């Protein structure tokens with residue numbers, strides 16, 4: 217299969233390495249928009265800027281220049297860019313006949329749309345879906361065991377992702393609940409900022425477990441209001457990715473929370489990452505969408521107030537703890 221990965225950040229690079237790991241199985245091209253970065257990767261056979269210390273398999277080809285000419289010749293196109301670049305990439309991909317899957321996790325800033333909704337607006341003719349689940353780039357690039365979800369309403373897209381990536385180190389499950397998978401991916405990033413703060417402030421393991429569990433309840437409420445299926449939130453892109461990102465120190469979103477707890481400003485925290493932390497950009501849109509649907513998301517609301525500098529961490533803790541008692545099931 218001919219696979220093109222557009223976007224050579226940490227995750228695009230790791231996914232390309234995973235696809236190219238089986239010589240003779242696929243022809244894999246990793247495209248970077250910056251020709252200099254692409255040429256440096258080609259020369260070093262590594263991505264020193266975004267995925268340090270990992271060598272490319274010989275069968276991984278590096279590309280730059282006209283991304284859409286590449287995509288038109290592919291049998292599977294993976295969009296490895298952040299949410300902020302998704303609309304532009306999809307617009308440019310019109311005319312592409314291969315299945316297209318995005319890796320980004322978030323709601324679009326400004327519009328509050330999920331990725332599949334952006335796609336329905338700008339490229340409705342594409343066969344498309346999301347490739348999501350609990351996955352740190354470094355571990356996937358090292359072929360450490362990982363399970364992902366290929367989500368699309370189109371069986372052809374799910375099958376292409378399974379054919380492209382399922383293997384000894386990567387199990388790829390299929391789901392037709394694109395809404396549930398995308399809500400999980402977006403909301404877990406916001407909750408990881410909260411648990412980073414909680415741990416940075418040394419509030420204890422009980423507090424973290426409470427945040428993860430009540431956060432899962434918030435994620436599920438929002439998803440159900442958007443017509444997702446409840447069982448998706450107990451799966452890889454829900455509970456699975458929430459546990460990974462909220463507790464794993466490789467998470468950039470969690471790190472934002474840890475850095476804020478140390479007293480850094482949001483700008484300092486974001487700058488020091490050197491990678492995108494989607495929760496910072498999605499938190500507001502997640503909350504706006506929830507409010508419009510009448511869904512309560514008190515933890516996500518606190519994260520937005522903290523990011524906006526309208527609440528101090530101690531006030532956020534008090535605000536969450538002093539809420540009215542209620543049945544757990546609500």
Ligand SMILES: NC(=O)c1ccc[n+]([C@@H]2O[C@H](COP(=O)([O-])OP(=O)(O)OC[C@H]3O[C@@H](n4cnc5c(N)ncnc54)[C@H](O)[C@@H]3O)[C@@H](O)[C@H]2O)c1
Pocket residue numbers: 223224225226227228229249266296297298299300301304319320321322351352353354490491492494
């Ligand atoms: N890193 C991970 O472990 C991981 C795992 C799963 C999902 N994701 C998601 O994947 C997405 C990308 O994350 P990442 O870790 O690769 O980010 P990153 O910050 O490491 O890299 C982002 C890449 O996107 C490129 N880019 C940005 N705007 C672009 C544009 N307009 N056109 C082309 N390229 C553009 C940048 O040059 C950079 O190469 C995010 O939505 C993230 O939430 C990341």
Ligand SMILES: O=P(O)(O)OC[C@H](O)CO
Pocket residue numbers: 321349350351352405408457460461466467468469470492493494
């Ligand atoms: O590093 P983060 O916080 O962007 O999380 C990476 C992945 O989404 C984990 O599945």
